[in-house]
Every structure is written in structure tokens, then in C-alpha cells.
């Protein structure tokens with residue numbers, strides 16, 4: 418196959434003091450049917466490979482055109498210089514601009530069609546915020562860069578897919594953020610992408626309530642009666658197959674899950690702990706609603722494991738494979 422028929426996947430390097438470099442190095446020992454281009458400081462990758470005792474060939478690319486199809490044991494890097502020296506496990510706010518630059522370059526490259534997808538190892542949201550950037554997550558960062566009206570965070574393991582109505586919000590702000598408009602945009606976008614990107618003809622989506630026992634007929638909260646149920650009714654009239662609002666504690670049981678293609682949870686910690694319990698280390702995080710393809714890992718920076726050789730690269734491999742599949746499907750759909 419000619420090199421140009423392989424998708425070009427940009428991989429950002431994440432927080433340099435975290436396990437991003439480690440899992441990139443170890444995942445690169447595998448073969449992938451794609452041109453993988455890592456946006457990183459080559460010196461950071463080389464130093465981490467040395468710390469891990471992994472012999473890796475680093476190929477510096479001056480542009481995407483120089484990036485070959487991935488060969489196991491090799492890393493192709495589009496260089497971006499770190500702003501300060503990196504010590505595994507030790508955050509340095511001075512490297513926040515470096516981290517943000519890798520993300521912006523990846524998004525710009527996708528928007529101008531140099532890359533087909535982005536895969537993001539973890540960043541440390543706290544240190545980016547300390548640098549003065551309001552950074553609540555890649556999801557919102559790419560939403561702003563791409564000017565997208567509504568994005569959807571969805572994580573997928575072998576056992577289930579879980580999407581969220583709200584993303585990174587303090588608990589006290591969630592009730593106000595559960596509006597008919599937001600539920601409508603998220604449910605429509607999710608339904609459309611389950612059809613178009615995952616080939617599910619008529620998706621069945623289980624929707625969680627917000628309150629314990631989905632509000633217990635209004636005795637434990639009114640959001641289900643006043644907002645969620647009427648909005649789901651109107652979406653059902655549009656033909657979207659939504660079941661709920663169901664109490665979140667019973668929804669996440671085999672009886673319900675086996676009938677469904679996806680769960681729509683109201684907030685981050687309602688849906689993601691269950692997903693992570695079911696598949697931590699092998700799940701992928703996908704941002705729907707962007708004009709670009711972006712996948713990510715299911716874990717954070719694990720500063721305690723950086724440079725130790727104990728970081729599991731399973732989720733990164735799933736994220737890369739998922740991005741390759743989505744990019745290939747998007748190419749087929751555009752022909």
C-alpha cells in the first residue's frame with residue numbers, strides 16, 4: 418500500500434513529568450497501520466527511554482511529509498521544545514506552555530488536514546491552571562480551538578460506552594448546567610455519532626437521572642420531572658431511542674446494560690467510575706462533536722509511575738487503534 422493511504426495520527430506527549438512519554442515509548446514497540454507522529458521534545462523522549470532501559474530509534478521529522486508508516490521500535494517526532502528541564506514525577510509549571518503548544522499544534526494540524534486524528538496522553542490539569550490558563554480538560558480546550566458549540570465526552574470499554582451531559586464541572590454547578598438545550602444537543606449529537614461513527618443503525622441510549630433514585634417522584638429532587646423527562650419525551654418524538662431517566666445505581670446493572678448501546682450520564686463522576694471499574698487500562702476516551710477526530714487514554718498522569726517502567730500502555734494502544742479506525746472510516750465516508 419502506498420504510504421499516503423495510511424492515516425496520519427498526531428500523538429501529543431502529555432504532561433512531560435507524567436507517564437505520557439513512558440507509554441508512548443512502550444506502545445511504539447508495537448506495529449500500527451498508520452503514520453504516527455509524536456509532538457514532543459525529542460530530548461524528553463530520549464531521556465525517558467534511557468530511564469526505562471528501552472532501546473528506541475528516534476526519527477526527527479521536519480514536516481508531516483517526512484513521517485513514514487510506523488515501524489515497531491521507532492518513534493517519529495515532530496519536534497517542539499520543552500520550556501524547562503524535565504524530571505520524571507516532578508511537575509514544573511514552566512513546562513505548561515510546552516504542553517499547551519503540543520495540543521494547539523495537533524489541533525491546528527487536524528483542522529488544516531495535515532493530520533487525520535489526534536491521540537492525547539494525559540496532561541495535568543492543575544499545573545496548566547497554575548500557569549494562568551483556564552484548563553478544565555482537553556475536551557473543552559479542543560472545543561474552544563475548534564469553535565464547536567457542543568462537545569460530548571464518551572468513554573468506551575469492552576463492556577460499555579458511557580457519554581456525559583456535562584464534562585468538568587464542580588458538583589455545585591451541575592444542576593444548573595442540566596438544561597433542555599444541553600440535553601438536546603448532547604443526545605442528538607451522541608445518537609448521530611453512534612450511527613455515523615459506530616455503525617449502530619438505531620442506537621438505544623440509557624439515560625441516568627440526576628438525583629438519587631431519579632428523584633423518587635420529586636421527593637429527592639425536581640430536575641427529572643421539570644427538565645430531564647420532558648426533554649427526553651421531545652427527543653423520543655424525533656425518533657431517538659432514549660430509555661430513562663433511570664436511577665443511576667440500577668441502570669449500571671447487567672439487566673439494563675445488555676439492552677443498550679450507550680449510557681448517557683449526567684455528570685463525570687456518575688458515569689466514569691463505573692466505566693473505569695469495568696475496564697481501566699483498556700478503555701478509550703473519545704471527544705464527539707468536534708470537526709476533528711480526538712481520542713485519549715482512560716487514565717491520568719500517574720506521576721508516581723513516571724520513569725519506573727510500571728505504567729500500563731494498554732489504554733494508549735486502544736486510543737491509537739480507535740483513532741486509526743475512525744480516521745479510516747472518515748476517509749471512506751468522504752470518497
Ligand SMILES: NC(=O)C1=CN([C@@H]2O[C@H](COP(=O)(O)OP(=O)(O)OC[C@H]3O[C@@H](n4cnc5c(N)ncnc54)[C@H](O)[C@@H]3O)[C@@H](O)[C@H]2O)C=CC1
Nearest residue numbers: 538539540541542543713716717718719721722727728729
Ligand atoms: N486525559 C487526561 O489528560 C487525564 C488527565 N488526568 C489528570 O491526571 C492527574 C492525576 O489524576 P489522578 O486522579 O491521580 O489519576 P491517575 O490516573 O493519574 O492515577 C490514579 C492511579 O492509577 C494509577 N495509574 C494511572 N494510570 C496508570 C497506568 N497507565 N498504568 C498503571 N497505573 C496507572 C496511578 O499510579 C494512580 O495510582 C490530574 O491532574 C488529572 O486531571 C486524569 C484523567 C485523564
Ligand SMILES: NCC(=O)COP(=O)(O)O
Nearest residue numbers: 554555556557689702713
Ligand atoms: N476522566 C476523564 C478526563 O477527565 C479526561 O478529560 P479530557 O482531558 O479528555 O477532557
